[in-house]
Amino acid sequence: MAQMTMIQAITDAMRNELKNDEKVLVFGEDVGQNGGVFRATEGLQKEFGEDRVFDTPLAESGIGGLASGLSVTGFRSVMEIQFFGFVFETFDAIAAQMARIRYRSGGVYNAPVTIRSPFGGGVKTPELHADSLEGLMAQSPGLKVVIPSSPYDAKGLLISAIRDNDPVVFLEHMKLYRSFREEVPEEEYTLPLGKAEVKREGSDITIVTYGAMVHASLKAAEALEKDGISAEVIDLRTVSPIDIETIIQSVEKTNRAIVVQEAQKQAGIAASVVAEINERAILSLEAPVLRVTAPDTVFPFASAEDVWLPNHKDVVAKAKQVIEF
Amino acid sequence: MEKTKELQQIEDQFQTFQILDEEGKIVNEEAMPELSDEEMKELMTRMVYTRIWDQRAISLNRQGRLGFYAPVAGQEASMIGSQFALETQDWILPGYRDIPQIHYHGVPLDQAFLWSRGHFMGGQMPEGVRVMMPQIIIGAQITQTAGVAMGLKKNKEDAVAITYTGDGGASQGDFYEGMNFAGAFNSPAIFVVQNNRFAISVPVEKQSAARTIAQKAVAAGIHGVQVDGMDILAVYAATKEARKRGLEDNGPTLIETLTYRYGPHTMAGDDPTRYRTSDEDDAWEKKDPLVRFRKFLESKDLWTEEEEEKIVEQAKEDIKAAIKKADGAPKQKVTDLIGNMGEDLPANLKEQLEYYKEKESK
Ligand SMILES: Cc1ncc(C[n+]2csc(CCOP(=O)(O)OP(=O)(O)O)c2C)c(N)n1
Ligand SMILES: [Mg+2]
Numbered sequence: 089m090a091q092m093t094m095i096q097a098i099t100d101a102m103r104n105e106l107k108n109d110e111k112v113l114v115f116g117e118d119v120g121q122n123g124g125v126f127r128a129t130e131g132l133q134k135e136f137g138e139d140r141v142f143d144t145p146l147a148e149s150g151i152g153g154l155a156s157g158l159s160v161t162g163f164r165s166v167m168e169i170q171f172f173g174f175v176f177e178t179f180d181a182i183a184a185q186m187a188r189i190r191y192r193s194g195g196v197y198n199a200p201v202t203i204r205s206p207f208g209g210g211v212k213t214p215e216l217h218a219d220s221l222e223g224l225m226a227q228s229p230g231l232k233v234v235i236p237s238s239p240y241d242a243k244g245l246l247i248s249a250i251r252d253n254d255p256v257v258f259l260e261h262m263k264l265y266r267s268f269r270e271e272v273p274e275e276e277y278t279l280p281l282g283k284a285e286v287k288r289e290g291s292d293i294t295i296v297t298y299g300a301m302v303h304a305s306l307k308a309a310e311a312l313e314k315d316g317i318s319a320e321v322i323d324l325r326t327v328s329p330i331d332i333e334t335i336i337q338s339v340e341k342t343n344r345a346i347v348v349q350e351a352q353k354q355a356g357i358a359a360s361v362v363a364e365i366n367e368r369a370i371l372s373l374e375a376p377v378l379r380v381t382a383p384d385t386v387f388p389f390a391s392a393e394d395v396w397l398p399n400h401k402d403v404v405a406k407a408k409q410v411i412e413f
Numbered sequence: 414m415e416k417t418k419e420l421q422q423i424e425d426q427f428q429t430f431q432i433l434d435e436e437g438k439i440v441n442e443e444a445m446p447e448l449s450d451e452e453m454k455e456l457m458t459r460m461v462y463t464r465i466w467d468q469r470a471i472s473l474n475r476q477g478r479l480g481f482y483a484p485v486a487g488q489e490a491s492m493i494g495s496q497f498a499l500e501t502q503d504w505i506l507p508g509y510r511d512i513p514q515i516h517y518h519g520v521p522l523d524q525a526f527l528w529s530r531g532h533f534m535g536g537q538m539p540e541g542v543r544v545m546m547p548q549i550i551i552g553a554q555i556t557q558t559a560g561v562a563m564g565l566k567k568n569k570e571d572a573v574a575i576t577y578t579g580d581g582g583a584s585q586g587d588f589y590e591g592m593n594f595a596g597a598f599n600s601p602a603i604f605v606v607q608n609n610r611f612a613i614s615v616p617v618e619k620q621s622a623a624r625t626i627a628q629k630a631v632a633a634g635i636h637g638v639q640v641d642g643m644d645i646l647a648v649y650a651a652t653k654e655a656r657k658r659g660l661e662d663n664g665p666t667l668i669e670t671l672t673y674r675y676g677p678h679t680m681a682g683d684d685p686t687r688y689r690t691s692d693e694d695d696a697w698e699k700k701d702p703l704v705r706f707r708k709f710l711e712s713k714d715l716w717t718e719e720e721e722e723k724i725v726e727q728a729k730e731d732i733k734a735a736i737k738k739a740d741g742a743p744k745q746k747v748t749d750l751i752g753n754m755g756e757d758l759p760a761n762l763k764e765q766l767e768y769y770k771e772k773e774s775k
Contacts, residue, residue, distance in 0.1 A: 117581075122614030122687050145620045146551060146581035146612045174550065177585075214481040214509070214531065216549045354761065383747065383765035385754050390480060390531030392745040395773055402772075 092272040095265040097239035098128050098204070101246035102166060104276045106136045109164060112250060114141045116151060116168030116204075125170060126206055126265060148174050152181025152203075156189065159199040166250055172207035172259060173216040173387075179224075186255045187230030201255045202246070208261035208300055208350060209397050212390040218262065219387045220299075220351035225257045226328035227355070232256045232281055233328040237302035239270050241325060244279030252281060261300045284331035286338065290320035293407050294338040296361050297348040298324040301380075301398065305348050308403035317411055327357045332364050339365055343374040344410050348403055353381035375413035380406045414622060427625040429671060430651060431641040435700050437708025446650040450715055456497060456645055457710055458724050460489040460703050463513045465728035466522075467676075470529075473736065474680040480530035483510040484676030487643075490702030491607050491670040492577075493517065494648030498656055499575060504543040504561045506554040506576040510607075510674075514577065515544045522735035527742055533750065534742055543572075552578065552585030555604060559591045562600035562665065573601040573659040575652075581612020583626045592633035592667060601659030603652065604667045607642060609674045614688035630667035642670030643700040673697035746773055 092100065105112045114129060114136075120143040123130035133141040144151050148169055155165035169175050175182070186199035209218045225233045234249055234256055236242035242260070249256040287302060288309055297305045302323045309319040320338050324330060339345050345365060347358040358379045365377050380398045388396040416424070432441045439445060448456075467486045473479040485492060488510070496505070496514040507515050512525050519542035528535025528547060536546040548554040558576035565572045582588060583606050595602040606626045610617050623629060630637025636658065640651045648670055655666035675694065677683040685694075710716035747769045751762055758766070 117612070118614045120615075125613065125683075143615045143619055145584035146615070147584045147586060149586050150584070177550070177552075212480075212531070214549055353765075383751060383769060384761050385747075385751055388747060388750055389533055389745055392747050392750060395769070396747045396750075 089271045090274055091269040092239045093266045093269050094236070094239045094242045094260065095126060095128055097243040097272045098246055098260060099130055099132070100272070100274075101243045101250070102129065102132060103135065104247060105166070105250045106132065106140060108276070111162055112140070112164045112166065113158065114166045114168075115144050115154070117144060117146055117170050119143060119168050124168065126262075128168070128204070128260075148177035149181055152178035152186070155201040156181060156186045156199055159186070159189070159201060160197050164200045164250065166202045166204060169203060169205040171213070171217040172205040172221055173219045175205065175221060182255065182257070183225070183228035183231065187228050190254060191230065198253050199255050200253045202249045202252075203255065203257045204246075205257070205259055206262045206265070207259050208263055209387065209393050210263040210300065212393060213262070215389065220349070220382075222257075222259055222327050223351055223356035226357055226360070230255065231328065232326060233259065234281060234326050235259045235261070235299045236325065237261070237264065237299055237323050239272050241279060241285075243272055244277050245281065245325060247276060248278040248281050251278070256281065259299070263300050279325070282326045282329050282331055284322050284324045284326070284334040286320060286334065287323045288319070288321040290318040290342065292318045292342055292344065293320070293411060294335070294342045294345040295319050295321045295348060295403065295407065296324065296335055296345060297321065298327055298357070299350060301348045301350050304398065304400040305403055307400040308407065311400065311404050312407055317407065319407060324357070330357075330360060330364065332368065335361065335365065336369050339369045340372045343372050345373075345377045346380060346403070346406050346410055347377065348380040348398065350382060350397060352384045353379060354384045356381070375410045378406050378410055423631065424624040424628055427627045427637065427639050429639050429641050430647050431644050432646040432650060433644045433705055433709055435705055437705045437712060439709070444647070444650055446646060446653060448649070450713075453710060454715055456493060456649070457703075457706055457716060459493045459497075459513075459517060460645065460706065461721055461724045462728045463489050463493060464703060465725050466513070466732060469729065469732045471676065471680065478736065479526065481509070481679065481681070482529055483679045484674060485510060485513055487673045487675040487697065487701070488607055488609060489513070490645035490648055490706070491642035491672045494645040495575065495605055495652040495668070495670070498649050498652035500572065501541075502543065502570060502572040503656070504545070504565070504572065504574040506545045506558045506561065506574065507547045508551070508554060508577050508579065508582065509547045509549055510579070511547060511577045515547070518542065518544055520544055522731060523738035526735055526739040530739065532742055532745055533753070551582045552587030554578070555582070555585070555591030556587045556594065558602050558604065559594035559598070559600060562595055562602035562659070563598050566600055571660060573603055573656050575603040575605060577605045577607060579612060580606060580608040580610065580617040580620060580626060581615065582606065583629065584620045589629070589633065592630065592635055592665065595665035596633045596635040599662060599664050602665040603655045603659065604665065605652075606667065606669045607672055608669050609672045611674070611678070611689065613678045613683060616688070625669060627667060627669040633667075635665045635667060637667040637669070639669045639671065642672030643702045643705065645702055645706050673700075748773055
């Protein structure tokens with residue numbers, strides 16, 4: 089076992105798959121010699137050569153199309169979008185093309201593509217870099233959307249994503265890249281896509297969340313504990329498809345729930361989770377399921393970020409509102 | 414790749430346009446633009462000022478007082494020379510590095526600093542200053558330029574639209590679309606590609622099989638020229654000509670300026686030693702735009718050390734004052750930002766406004 093940051097675990101997962109399968113390719117802007125602007129691909133070009141780990145011209149739409157095309161010639165692409173705010177440039181390539189290639193070809197073709205990209209707030213990037221656009225991806229049929237909250241999960245989930253035979257959007261929260269280390273096995277392991285994890289058991293309320301908000305929610309759960317409220321925290325890990333079973337099991341036990349996301353409120357993952365709970369467990373509920381989210385504005389300018397982003401206090405307040413309903 | 418004769422012939426037509434060589438000597442007398450002594454001194458003044466501004470910005474960034482910053486040293490001729498060919502009524506659609514051009518087009522220094530800091534006032538262009546917010550999404554400004562240029566023509570204004578991108582930006586689909594639209598509608602647009610040889614770490618050779626970026630104009634059916642981007646006279650002359658062409662309804666122009674950024678890509682952790690050698694840096698510093706223009710002006714008795722020293726001091730003073738002014742900008746509030754989401758506030762935002770009033774009062 090080694091102590092790894094999330095970024096190291098991500099590099100390790102790609103190294104593992106580059107070794108494991110010669111058809112795996114890693115490419116994007118600055119991923120070669122430079123090792124990526126966050127160093128996620130550090131050392132990979134040196135180890136596996138320019139044929140397998142390479143820089144592309146600067147064009148996200150081109151990168152997405154390249155990955156789609158490589159799919160039908162037998163390759164398994166791990167493409168990087170340097171910041172997820174730039175995904176709009178390649179939205180067609182991802183959501184309209186690779187997401188539908190299996191469907192449109194009646195199962196003849198498929199796109200085993202992993203779209204890796206940093207996203208998320210709290211690190212004061214320039215404009216258009218930090219947006220939480222997972223809701224857009226989740227609304228696109230044919231895509232899986234995975235968001236790890238820890239180094240251990242990142243490695244196991246990324247290996248699974250790369251091995252998946254359909255496109256997976258793998259979103260890496262920038263704030264988690266180097267915020268903490270944990271034990272990560274050096275050998276390979278996989279974690280199932282589409283499976284949530286109960287991060288903390290509790291009996292009074294369920295907090296469903298993902299990404300960096302897992303940590304805000306765990307902190308909130310500790311604060312709630314001091315006030316005699318026992319909160320269960322569920323990390324979705326995959327936001328599309330959502331692991332409904334784990335959520336419903338928990339809600340049937342706690343009878344109350346909130347959903348916490350860093351993204352804006354409108355549409356989005358939290359809204360989906362609330363709807364699923366209402367459709368399947370409304371008779372178990374003692375209170376409405378409420379959401380903690382960012383407001384429905386554009387991702388804010390850097391100096392307003394801290395207030396704009398939901399934090400553990402918002403989670404505590406919302407949980408209490410549900411408890412006291 | 415072995416290129417056919419026909420292809421090579423096309424590529425060979427794009428030779429670098431130069432007026433002033435590295436020694437500060439005029440090598441292309443007939444292309445010499447009409448510039449008064451005062452104007453030439455102004456060009457030098459702006460380059461010196463910009464170099465100091467760049468140094469100060471880098472150190473302010475290191476002190477945590479500036480926010481986002483993309484260094485410009487090495488690119489002064491390309492930036493200052495092209496903007497100097499414009500008139501107030503022309504529009505600029507800049508990229509994130511093109512702050513000197515928009516400053517000389519009317520954006521005050523303190524506002525440029527606010528933009529760096531990610532403050533919304535950085536984007537509030539003063540009345541009459543025809544400048545868009547510096548673009549972050551590479552290429553987006555290029556298609557918009559076709560729109561601005563079309564609008565200017567429809568309004569029958571005596572004005573052009575100019576946009577800037579880099580060698581990397583020239584790989585975006587938007588780059589071709591912008592040029593092609595402007596060509597198809599015969600709009601007065603100027604597309605400047607500052608080829609500083611790198612897109613973050615990726616060398617220009619990896620961007621394209623084309624020998625030059627200028628030749629990409631051919632496919633759009635518009636004029637293209639490659640210019641020595643370390644030669645302010647050549648950049649000025651080429652832009653002036655492109656402007657004239659646009660105003661005379663003779664179509665858009667692509668200008669590729671060959672230049673170099675001495676510093677890192679931005680101040681957010683880029684380390685140029687990972688992707689380029691100091692030999693390459695040295696070779697380009699020998700072409701320095703300030704050095705050669707200074708030599709030229711000195712040879713005409715138009716420039717002295719004392720004059721330059723004065724400009725350096727002036728720049729330092731201005732920057733200090735501008736930072737102070739920027740420091741005085743009101744703290745950005747989420748509640749203020751909510752108001753800029755649309756002409757009318759929908760119900761969800763009204764509710765969220767109340768929530769954030771409460772959150773911000775704590
Ligand atoms: C659409 C998009 N993709 C990627 C980026 C990230 N990025 C910022 S600058 C840059 C390189 C740009 O290089 P170039 O166009 O040569 O301009 P330069 O920075 O050298 O002036 C990249 C990849 C971005 N801002 N927007
Ligand atoms: Mg460049």
